[in-house]
Amino acid sequence: MDHDVTHEHAHHGHTPEEIRKEMRVYLIIFGALALLTGLTVWACYGLQMPPHKAILIALLIAGTKGFLVAGFFMHLLNEKKLIYGVLILTVFFFGVLLWGPWHHVYDMFGK
Amino acid sequence: MGLRRQIRVGNQWLYADEAFKALREAERVMREEDRHKLLHGHVLPWYRRWLFSTDHKVIGLQYGFTALLFLLLGFSLMILMRLQLGWPGHAFDLMKVLGEGRAPGGVLLPEAYNQLGAMHGTIMIFLGVVPLAVGAFGNYVTPLMIGAPDMAFPKLNMASYWCYVPGGLIMLASFAVPGGTANSGWTSYPPLSVIATQGQTFWLLGMVFLITSSLLGSVNFIVTILQLRAKGLTLMRFPFFVWAQLVTSFLLLLAFPPLEAAAVLQLMDRLAGTSFFLPTGLVVSGQILQNAGGGNPVLWQHLFWFLAHPEVYVLILPAMGIISEIIANNTRKPLWGYRSLVGAVIFLGFMSFVVWAHHMFLTGMGTTISAFFQTTTMIISIPSVIILSSLFISLWGGSIRFNTPMLFALAFLPMFGIGGLTGLPLGLASADIHLHDTYYVIGHFHYVVAPGTIFALLAGVYFWFPKFTGRKLNEFWGKVHFWASFICINGIFMPMFAQGLAGVSRRLYDGGQQYAHAKDIAASTNPFMSVCAVGLLIAQVPFIINFFYNAFLGLRGRVNEDSNPWQATTLDWAATTSPPLGHGNFEVIPVVYRGPYEYSPPEDPDGYIPQHVPERLVPEPVGGTLPTAAVAQREI
Amino acid sequence: MDAHAHAAGGHHELEIPYNVHPRPDTGLYNAKFGVWLFLASEVMLFGALFSSYILLRSGAPNWPRGWEFLDVRLATLNTFILIASSVTVIMAWSYLRLGDLKKGRIFIALTLLCSFGFLIVKGFEYTHEFHEHRLPSTNNFMAIYFTLTGLHGLHVIGGMVVFAYLLLIGHKMWHTERERYTNRIEVIGLYWHFVDLVWIFLFPTLYLM
Numbered sequence: 001m002d003h004d005v006t007h008e009h010a011h012h013g014h015t016p017e018e019i020r021k022e023m024r025v026y027l028i029i030f031g032a033l034a035l036l037t038g039l040t041v042w043a044c045y046g047l048q049m050p051p052h053k054a055i056l057i058a059l060l061i062a063g064t065k066g067f068l069v070a071g072f073f074m075h076l077l078n079e080k081k082l083i084y085g086v087l088i089l090t091v092f093f094f095g096v097l098l099w100g101p102w103h104h105v106y107d108m109f110g111k
Numbered sequence: 112m113g114l115r116r117q118i119r120v121g122n123q124w125l126y127a128d129e130a131f132k133a134l135r136e137a138e139r140v141m142r143e144e145d146r147h148k149l150l151h152g153h154v155l156p157w158y159r160r161w162l163f164s165t166d167h168k169v170i171g172l173q174y175g176f177t178a179l180l181f182l183l184l185g186f187s188l189m190i191l192m193r194l195q196l197g198w199p200g201h202a203f204d205l206m207k208v209l210g211e212g213r214a215p216g217g218v219l220l221p222e223a224y225n226q227l228g229a230m231h232g233t234i235m236i237f238l239g240v241v242p243l244a245v246g247a248f249g250n251y252v253t254p255l256m257i258g259a260p261d262m263a264f265p266k267l268n269m270a271s272y273w274c275y276v277p278g279g280l281i282m283l284a285s286f287a288v289p290g291g292t293a294n295s296g297w298t299s300y301p302p303l304s305v306i307a308t309q310g311q312t313f314w315l316l317g318m319v320f321l322i323t324s325s326l327l328g329s330v331n332f333i334v335t336i337l338q339l340r341a342k343g344l345t346l347m348r349f350p351f352f353v354w355a356q357l358v359t360s361f362l363l364l365l366a367f368p369p370l371e372a373a374a375v376l377q378l379m380d381r382l383a384g385t386s387f388f389l390p391t392g393l394v395v396s397g398q399i400l401q402n403a404g405g406g407n408p409v410l411w412q413h414l415f416w417f418l419a420h421p422e423v424y425v426l427i428l429p430a431m432g433i434i435s436e437i438i439a440n441n442t443r444k445p446l447w448g449y450r451s452l453v454g455a456v457i458f459l460g461f462m463s464f465v466v467w468a469h470h471m472f473l474t475g476m477g478t479t480i481s482a483f484f485q486t487t488t489m490i491i492s493i494p495s496v497i498i499l500s501s502l503f504i505s506l507w508g509g510s511i512r513f514n515t516p517m518l519f520a521l522a523f524l525p526m527f528g529i530g531g532l533t534g535l536p537l538g539l540a541s542a543d544i545h546l547h548d549t550y551y552v553i554g555h556f557h558y559v560v561a562p563g564t565i566f567a568l569l570a571g572v573y574f575w576f577p578k579f580t581g582r583k584l585n586e587f588w589g590k591v592h593f594w595a596s597f598i599c600i601n602g603i604f605m606p607m608f609a610q611g612l613a614g615v616s617r618r619l620y621d622g623g624q625q626y627a628h629a630k631d632i633a634a635s636t637n638p639f640m641s642v643c644a645v646g647l648l649i650a651q652v653p654f655i656i657n658f659f660y661n662a663f664l665g666l667r668g669r670v671n672e673d674s675n676p677w678q679a680t681t682l683d684w685a686a687t688t689s690p691p692l693g694h695g696n697f698e699v700i701p702v703v704y705r706g707p708y709e710y711s712p713p714e715d716p717d718g719y720i721p722q723h724v725p726e727r728l729v730p731e732p733v734g735g736t737l738p739t740a741a742v743a744q745r746e747i
Numbered sequence: 748m749d750a751h752a753h754a755a756g757g758h759h760e761l762e763i764p765y766n767v768h769p770r771p772d773t774g775l776y777n778a779k780f781g782v783w784l785f786l787a788s789e790v791m792l793f794g795a796l797f798s799s800y801i802l803l804r805s806g807a808p809n810w811p812r813g814w815e816f817l818d819v820r821l822a823t824l825n826t827f828i829l830i831a832s833s834v835t836v837i838m839a840w841s842y843l844r845l846g847d848l849k850k851g852r853i854f855i856a857l858t859l860l861c862s863f864g865f866l867i868v869k870g871f872e873y874t875h876e877f878h879e880h881r882l883p884s885t886n887n888f889m890a891i892y893f894t895l896t897g898l899h900g901l902h903v904i905g906g907m908v909v910f911a912y913l914l915l916i917g918h919k920m921w922h923t924e925r926e927r928y929t930n931r932i933e934v935i936g937l938y939w940h941f942v943d944l945v946w947i948f949l950f951p952t953l954y955l956m
Contacts, residue, residue, distance in 0.1 A: 034827060058951035069943055097795060098798045105806050
């Protein structure tokens with residue numbers, strides 16, 4: 001039934017009350033994300049920050065926003081060990097991929 | 112007092128030999144009924160059953176058939192190259208198949224040689240070996256071996272195959288475009304590849320399709336292996352084949368995307384005028400290129416090799432998996448060092464991501480970064496040695512059956528040994544200065560892939576053919592195929608080490624004849640190697656005939672009675688012979704009670720215990736009642 | 748668990764274990780595991796492009812600040828839009844878990860709307876750049892800008908196609924296999940959050956650094 005808002009246990013064993021509580025959390029996170037977006041634009045662009053500082057601030061704020069999206073929207077904070085394992089492995093290789101070519105430019109013969 | 116084996120069927124204990132006999136009879140009856148359905152069309156329409164099937168067995172056969180065709184094509188390109196290398200500048204009638212543009216009067220042009228070289232490598236690796244090893248064997252055997260009804264995502268599986276085919280067709284189409292096909296090596300280094308003719312664009316587009324196919328497949332394999340394994344099949348009860356496929360899938364999943372990105376970047380350089388890989392002030396044919404510049408050719412190399420190194424482990428790991436199954440089966444004893452094998456393959460997979468720049472030692476990398484990659488490369492040789500040693504030691508004390516799959520498997524061991532050992536000097540930055548881009552490298556990697564992986568794949572074909580078709584391939588012609596191939600393949604690749612050490616560069620259209628330091632060794636070895644190459648081609652003829660003849664007979668119902676002709680323990684052999692397509696794999700999903708290699712157990716030294724069989728030993732009843740206590744009883 | 752074919756709508760459908768209900772030891776149902784693996788590969792895909800950005804920028808004698816060439820205000824708007832679409836999709840999933848298909852579909856439609864909005868704003872951005880004669884071939888900054896945002900945009904379009912399907916056609920599954928449909932929204936939601944996540948890093952990298 002399309003209009004049925006049932007009070008049976010939805011899947012994952014969550015009760016309707018718990019789900020509604022989660023929905024409130026999502027809205028709060030939305031607020032935080034909007035705030036952080038405004039903050040990062042103001043800090044880097046509004047204040048015309050020099051590149052080194054801008055990179056640092058931007059990455060810190062982006063990291064925070066990313067943590068919120070991944071942790072709450074994607075439920076990574078309560079995810080299973082297997083997923084954590086795959087992601088940790090991925091993040092490690094991601095780091096290697098970011099480091100390798102860049103380091104080459106910094107460590108070349110004749111420089 | 113003799114002991115008779117009993118197995119549990121439902122809630123009864125039956126004598127094993129009687130039970131198996133009844134089971135085989137039931138299978139035979141069922142096969143006939145299924146064949147009736149197949150021939151009389153009471154099932155899905157043909158295009159849903161054979162063309163757009165979601166059954167992993169059909170998809171596996173599709174991959175296998177397509178890949179074998181591409182292997183033959185890639186091999187044929189090599190024959191043309193070897194004719195040129197053996198007798199440079201000589202006119203060959205066979206060469207005329209390339210057309211007047213590439214081989215006027217039957218004499219191969221240098222530019223055309225480059226096309227053959229680039230496409231031989233590309234086709235063999237991406238259209239031949241990997242689709243056969245992962246797409247064919249992985250798809251067909253893995254779900255059977257873990258007791259699953261199919262892959263986790265059957266439709267995705269179908270999509271993978273139907274991404275592979277367009278990718279292959281685009282690669283083939285590239286031969287027909289003006290300027291010919293890709294000719295910048297399978298490695299497509301810029302700036303050459305960026306300024307190359309139209310065929311290179313086709314190569315890049317084809318790669319995008321092939322990479323997508325691999326990515327979809329790898330997700331499917333990982334989920335299937337970990338989620339759909341049968342009850343009782345713990346990770347340490349996996350046949351090693353499954354471990355190999357699992358690690359391979361992780362390599363494909365995480366290493367391929369950077370190449371996809373790089374292909375996009377190169378496409379942008381070629382089509383949108385960007386300069387990702389084009390340095391400022393690049394001079395082409397005497398003119399400075401009018402592009403923005405600021406790019407770095409080395410960026411391509413990093414992104415390419417980030418994939419291409421794990422790719423070589425994608426080439427070898429499934430092969431090791433196949434060999435392991437065949438060795439355990441034909442020595443009639445468990446593999447030695449199963450835990451070491453598992454640890455080694457996991458460690459190998461991990462390390463494969465951090466060694467890639469050993470392909471780039473000569474790009475001007477500094478000492479720190481070179482030392483890093485040299486170290487990781489040396490470290491990665493350790494798990495390889497552990498795996499090879501375990502397989503060698505597994506032979507010790509075995510009751511070896513020298514059938515055709517076992518011959519190929521036995522040959523794999525020293526051949527991979529040679530390939531692996533010759534890789535060591537290449538991994539050392541200082542030695543690599545002398546050996547990089549020489550025939551030594553070609554000898555090294557061909558030893559690993561050709562008498563290594565391809566022999567393993569052939570072993571797999573001979574081994575699993577009864578499962579695919581219900582018939583064994585002919586043993587005599589199998590042995591002829593093996594010995595002829597083994598001798599010829601060594602004749603082709605062994606002299607390459609000498610050539611490389613003497614300084615003969617790779618990718619020379621005349622094999623080195625124009626260089627003073629190379630021409631003597633080139634002249635003395637190349638013709639011999641080319642003769643061996645032709646010999647190797649001829650050696651495949653008995654195999655091709657054997658294959659089609661027995662496949663045809665199998666399709667017509669002339670099958671062997673035994674659904675487990677190799678007396679194997681793994682679950683794939685518990686499924687019926689030539690499992691009915693599209694109807695799941697097992698009448699009853701098996702439950703696993705034991706490890707994968709219980710050959711010649713102490714209580715039954717001439718026998719074996721399949722993984723899904725719980726059993727106990729009971730004394731032969733001598734009048735009177737059976738003793739109540741079982742001698743040995745195994746639970747999950 | 749027996750795997751026998753049962754006819755569904757005229758063709759045989761095999762029963763795959765753990766398609767809807769999680770496997771006890773991994774705690775995952777198949778599609779959830781699959782989508783996380785796919786996202787891992789996407790991390791490597793965008794990682795390669797970020798790596799290229801780092802190499803090109805660090806090797807360049809000079810590199811423009813983002814706002815010299817790009818419209819920061821439009822991109823900031825797009826950031827808000829995309830984050831909003833992440834919220835709408837998780838609301839959709841939550842309502843479905845509460846058993847409310849109507850609200851669920853409304854929020855899926857809102858997600859689609861937001862993504863349309865994102866693409867339209869992006870269209871304005873690109874057109875503006877072309878007007879100023881700033882093409883991918885102009886310099887490496889523009890090249891990596893167009894490539895990164897273009898690939899991201901393709902991912903947005905891909906997500907939209909799936910949302911449209913689930914909204915307009917796939918919702919019929921609610922009446923036969925409710926939990927499976929809800930799971931599908933969860934899975935596409937995870938993909939969509941990832942698209943948002945990439946933009947969260949893309950935006951400052953290209954526009955603010």
